[in-house]
Amino acid sequence: MLYWLHWIDLAGVAVFAIAGTLMAYKKHMDGFGVVVLASVTAVGGGTLRDMILDLPVFWVQDPSFFYVITAAAAVTILWLRRKETFPLKYLLFADAIGLAFFNVMGLQKALTYGASPFIAIILGTMTGVFGGLIRDVICREIPLVLKGELYATTCILGGAGYILCSTFGSSIPVAMFVAFSLTLSLRLAAMKWGWALPVFNPHDKITDE
Amino acid sequence: MLYWLHWIDLAGVAVFAIAGTLMAYKKHMDGFGVVVLASVTAVGGGTLRDMILDLPVFWVQDPSFFYVITAAAAVTILWLRRKETFPLKYLLFADAIGLAFFNVMGLQKALTYGASPFIAIILGTMTGVFGGLIRDVICREIPLVLKGELYATTCILGGAGYILCSTFGSSIPVAMFVAFSLTLSLRLAAMKWGWALPVFNPHDKITDE
C-alpha cells in the first residue's frame, strides 16, 4: 500500500469528524456522545469498505485515527464555543470534502485489492456516502444522499474520471487528484446551484391505500 | 455452489430493488439517491449474511448484481412516470417476494457453509428481513418487521418447512421451493387478513416516568 495514502485517509477522517461534530451541535447533543457521532461519521464508510473487501479494518491496528478524530472534534467544539453562531453551510462543506476524500480512498483501496473498475466505483461511492448516511440516520435527518441534489452521483462521476485517467495512462496520484477534484467540485456546484437529477414526474399522485 | 442459486439471488435482488425504488417514490426522493436506496434494500441482507458467515461478499466479484439493480430501478422509474398513481400494495407485494427469495437463499447458503439448521433459519430470516429493515430505517418509516403483522415469523416458518423437507429426504430444489412458497403465501395471507401474533396485553398501561 502506498505510504501517503495513509495521510489521505487521515485527512478524510478529520473532515468527517468535523462534520459529525457540527451535526451533533446542530442537534443540540452534548457530552461524549458528540465524539461518538464524530467517530461513526468518520470511520463508518471505511469500516464497511474493509469488511466488504474482507481486509483488516483500517483503524484496528492504528490508533492514530482516533487521535485525529478526538483532536478534530475538540478543535471544532472549542471553535463553536467561541463563535456564537453556526452557519449550516460549514457542515455541508466539511461533508463535501470528506465525501471526495473517502470516495477516492475507497476506490483506490478496492482497485489495489483486485476489484474490477465497476465494483471499485461502487465501493468508492459507498465509502464516501456511508459515514454521512449513518450520521444522518442516527440524528433522524433525511440523509443527504437521498435528497434530490447530486450526491452519490458526484462520487460515481469522480470515480469514472479516475478510471478514464488511468485508462489513458495517468499515474495513480494524478488519477486520484482528478477524481478528488471532480467529486468535490461537482458536489460544491450542486450545493451552490441546486443541481439535481430529477427522475420522477413531479405531478405524480400517490394513493397510499 | 449450485449454479442456478445465482439466478435466485439475482431475482431476489431485482424485486428488492423494485421495492426500494417504490419506497423512494413514496417518500418523494429523487436523483441518484433512488438507486442508492434500491441498492441498500437489495444487497443489505445478503451483505450482512456473507460478513457474518465470513465469506466473500456476494456482489464484490460479480458486477451483474448492480446491473440488475440499475435495470430494475430504471424500469420501475419509467413505469412510475407513465402511471400517475401508485398503490402502496405494490410495494408490499414486491417486499414479500424479496423476503421469500432472500430467506431461502440465506438459509441455503448458511447450510452450504456448515451452519446448523437452527442458525441457518436465523441467518435466512436475517437475510430476508435486513434489507427492508435498513430501507425503512433510512426512510424513517416504522420497519415492517416490527409491526404487528406476521413478517419475521413467516421466514422462520418457511425455514422450518425447508428443514422438515430435507429431514424427510427431499432434494435441495424441492426443499427450497417449499420454503419459498410457504414464506410467500404466509406473508401474503398475513397482509390480506391481517394475521398477527399478539404478545402483549392490549390493555397495558405505560408509565413513562
Added chain:
Amino acid sequence: MLYWLHWIDLAGVAVFAIAGTLMAYKKHMDGFGVVVLASVTAVGGGTLRDMILDLPVFWVQDPSFFYVITAAAAVTILWLRRKETFPLKYLLFADAIGLAFFNVMGLQKALTYGASPFIAIILGTMTGVFGGLIRDVICREIPLVLKGELYATTCILGGAGYILCSTFGSSIPVAMFVAFSLTLSLRLAAMKWGWALPVFNPHDKITDE
C-alpha cells in the same frame, strides 16, 4: 479463550434482550418483531466487534445465544402481561447492566486477540454502545449514547480502570470485575444524579441557513 467468558457473554445478551423487549413494549410493537428487536439489541454490539476483529461471529457456531434471547424475551413478555404498568427506569436499568457486561467482554476479547489497550477500550465501548444504538435508531428514539448524560464515557472510564488494574498486576478476572463495577456504578450514578459532560456553550445560537 477462557471458559467462563461465555457465561458473561450470555448474561450480557440476556439483559440486552430484556432491554430490547421493554423498548418494543414501550413503542407498542407486537408479534415476533419483539424478538427481532430483542435480538438486534442483544447481538448487535458483539457482532460488530467480531466483524471488525475479523473473528468468527460469536453466535454463528453456538445456538445457545438465541435460546437465551428467546427465553429472556418470553419471560419479559409474560411479566409485562401480568403487571399492568411499566416504569421506564427498568428499561434504563437493564440497558446499564448490558452496557457494563458488553463493555468488559468487548475489551477482553479485543485484548485477547492482540489489540492495543487504546483500541481495546474503543472496541469495548463500541460493543457496549452499539446494540442499544441500533435499538434506539430502529425505534426512532434519540439514542441514549447521544443524550447529554454520561454513557459512552462510563465505558471508557471502566475500560481505563481495567488497563490500570492489569498494569498494576491484577489477574484478568479482577480487572474485569473492576471494569464492570466501575462502568455500571458510573452509569447508574449518571442516571440518578443526571451527571453530564457539557461540551457546548448553552447560549449558542444556530443559524440554519
